[in-house]
Amino acid sequence: MKGAGGLPLAAWLATFRLLRRYHRYEVVNLEPLLRPGAKLIVGYHGRPLALDLCMLTVTLYEHLGYLPHGVAHGAFDRIPGMRAVADGLGFVTGDDPRLAEAVARGEHVLLQPGGTREGCRSFRHRYxxxxxxxxxxxxxxxxxxxxxxxxxxxxxxxxxxxxxxxYALGRRVGMPARLPLWLGVGATGVWPASLPFPVKMTQWVGEPLTRHLEPGFDAGDRNAMLAVHHEVAGAVQALLDTARLGGPGPA
Incomplete structure (x- = not known):
């Protein structure tokens, strides 16, 4: 896998640097992601494009010299031109063999398990x-x-x-590439032809979880996998709750 580069990377960096200023973006406890070694960054998918995680990739690029390798929506493989964009950003759309090359170089991978189901909900379901x-x-x-x-x-x-x-409406009407059909309102009109509201965004990074790397852990044991899955989801939820309450940083 080649590193990110060219026009896609330049456009990505310029866009999300501007949005960092617009959203007064800051990161609490970036240190775990600056330590040596590849890690899987697992985050919450905010409305509707995970802007906070996009801004985090730019911050990490400035510290580490590379863009973390995002695992993107499968639409990147199906919509003409999007594959070139994904390649230019160093993104993949699944367990691509190229990920092994990135991990061997000690580079982070970024993923949002909730995907568009989590990110394209109504205002009734937040955080x-x-x-x-x-x-x-x-x-x-x-x-x-x-x-x-x-x-x-x-x-x-x-x-x-x-x-x-x-997410549900997109499936109901048969949107191509399993894309959502989401209706949202921003600061200047209807999404996607609207700027987001100029809210402050604060990213909270937790400490690494390694239970799944312990000797004897069996990935074929569904109960063991579910236990770790619930631990990870609980850790992300705790960060969401703490961030909104303005509590102390991760222990």
């Missing part, structure tokens, strides 16, 4: 982890021996006012 039993990220972490770093925060679900369950 609540909704992963169900999606454990693909955990199988990835076991396969590549990656510590899991949970990430949550505040502000991301206030950037747009969601009016419907976009």
């Amino acid at each position: 609540r982890v909704d992963w169900g039993e999606r454990m693909g990220y955990l199988r990835l972490a076991v396969r590549y021996r990656l510590p899991i770093v949970p990430v949550g925060g505040s502000g991301m679900d206030d950037a747009y006012l969601g009016l419907n369950d976009g």
Whole structure:
């Protein structure tokens, strides 16, 4: 896997640097992601495009010299031109063999298990982890021996006012590439032709979770996998709750 570069990277950095200023973005406890070694960053998917995590990738690029390798929506493989964008950003759309190359270089991987189901909900469902039993990220972490770093925060679900369950509506009407059909309102109109509301966003980074890397852990044991899955989801939810309450940083 080649590193990110070219026009996609330049556009990504410019866009999310501007949004960092717009949202007065800051990170609490970045240190776990600056330590040597590849890690799987597992985060909450805010409204509707996980802007906070996009801004986190830029902050990490400035510290580490590379863009973390995002595991993106499968639509990147199906919509003309999007594959080139994903390649230019160093993103993949699943357990791509190229991930092994990135991990061998000690580079982080970024994933949001909730995906568009979590990110494209209505205003009635905010700041609540909704992963169900999606454990693909955990199988990835076991396969590549990656510590899991949970990430949550505040502000991301206030950037747009969601009016419907976009994931469910997209499936109901048969949207291509399983894309959501989400209706949202921002500061200047209707999404996607609208700026987000200028809310402050604060990213909280937790300490690495390594229970799945302990000797004897069996990835084929569903109960063992579910126990770790619940631990990770609980850690992300705790960060979301603490960030919104303005409590002390991660222990």
